[in-house]
Amino acid sequence: MCDGALAVQSEGQGAPPPYTDVTALPAGWRWRIPLQHRYGNGYVYSSRHVSDEVARQTLVGAIDERLLHEPRTIRFKPGRRLKAWNKNCIALGLAAGFLEPLESTSIALIETGIDKIKQLFPDRSFSPVVIDEFNDMSRREMERVRDFVILHYKANRRTDTDFWRQCREMSVPDTLQRKLDLFQARGHFVRYRWEMFQPASWLAIYAGFDLMPQSCDPSVEGLDTASLAGALAEMRKAVAGAVEAAPTHADFIEHNARPIAMAAQ
Ligand SMILES: Cc1cc2nc3c(=O)[nH]c(=O)nc-3n(C[C@H](O)[C@H](O)[C@H](O)COP(=O)(O)OP(=O)(O)OC[C@H]3O[C@@H](n4cnc5c(N)ncnc54)[C@H](O)[C@@H]3O)c2cc1C
Structure with a gap:
């Protein structure tokens, strides 16, 4: 949109x-x-x-x-190169494609792109099968990010402008629709190959928009709710303790991230 x-x-x-x-x-x-x-x-x-x-x-x-x-x-026109790797030339970063920065994924895609080059480093033959695999991996990864970004629009609850209404009514890629359907049916997280975003990130968006499952996976029905509540309370305590002990962001920058020339000023 x-x-x-x-x-x-x-x-x-x-x-x-x-x-x-x-x-x-x-x-x-x-x-x-x-x-x-x-x-x-x-x-x-x-x-x-x-x-x-x-x-x-x-x-x-x-x-x-x-x-x-x-x-x-x-x-901008969101999209990607059909072939991130063509012959002896590989596109990374903005040269490979652009998705709006709603989830700040550009740098992560550059890093995973470098990792893929390492995994599939060519010899002088530049085997087409290696190049195809790189392009397939890159396509999948970008499409998974695309789906996650689209979810933010599709799941919105705003009724005040045409923009948000149309986002809610738009059709979405099959890969995303399948995820939405399975989560809403029983809280199941579908994971495709080359997913950058983990289930915790998907849950944050589902739950943030109040998209809750209609039933649950049968495997969780036998869980002891008291011990689960205890484990979650412990986790909450550990997170609160870590937050309490953390320096402020300004302190952290001052002590760890200030460029040397500026620190000396
Ligand atoms: C304030 C800010 C915050 C950001 N925060 C995040 C974030 O949190 N997470 C995230 O993932 N992304 C973030 N981004 C986006 C991210 O920085 C960019 O997507 C990323 O740097 C793109 O890298 P790139 O190497 O593809 O392109 P660039 O960094 O634009 O590099 C392209 C280089 O090519 C050079 N160049 C251009 N044309 C030519 C030419 N004809 N010949 C030779 N050289 C040329 C340019 O000078 C430049 O050095 C942020 C950007 C900004 C501005």
Whole structure:
């Protein structure tokens, strides 16, 4: 659905939060990325549902700090190269394809791409079967990311704009529909080859949108609920303890991530 983005930097203010903020907007979503000295902000939107000017006003209106420049407009067509590897040339990163950054997958796809090159490193013959395997793996991985990103739109509950209504009503790839059907039927997580996102990530989106299963897998019916509740309580305690002991994000950057030249200033 989305085919455009506006990006603008704003002044850094106070301690940076340790996460990127993503907020749904009338025709897409907004990102807010804390960097060491500034914020990166943007609005990814569907140009069929909002004009560039209205999108610009919405984005600028949502930013409290001083802008460091005028918002830049970017048009994109999501997709991938049919052959990431062709003859003796391999495309990685943006050269291989682009999916909107809702789940920040670009760098991970570059890393897994490098791993695939290592696994299938060619000899001088550049065997077509090796190249086909690389292209098949790359296609599957990108399609699995695509499905996960589409889920965020498909599962939305908003009724306030045509954009969100149409996202909910759109048809989705069979591979995603199958996952949705099996999860809703009995809480089953389908895992295809080359899935980047683990069941915990899928659950976060299903549960976040209140897409709960109608029944459960029969294998869990015999579980002792008291010991399960005990294990979950222990887990909650361990997570709370780790959060309590963690330094603030600003402290962590100060001690571990400041470039040497800047630390010396
Ligand atoms: C603020 C910010 C935050 C981001 N956060 C994340 C994140 O959390 N997770 C994530 O996965 N991604 C994130 N991204 C996106 C990610 O950084 C990019 O997708 C990734 O860097 C793309 O890498 P690339 O090597 O494909 O392309 P690039 O990094 O764009 O590299 C292309 C290189 O090619 C050079 N070049 C271009 N044309 C030519 C030419 N004709 N001849 C020679 N050289 C040329 C360019 O100068 C550049 O150095 C973020 C991006 C930004 C801006």
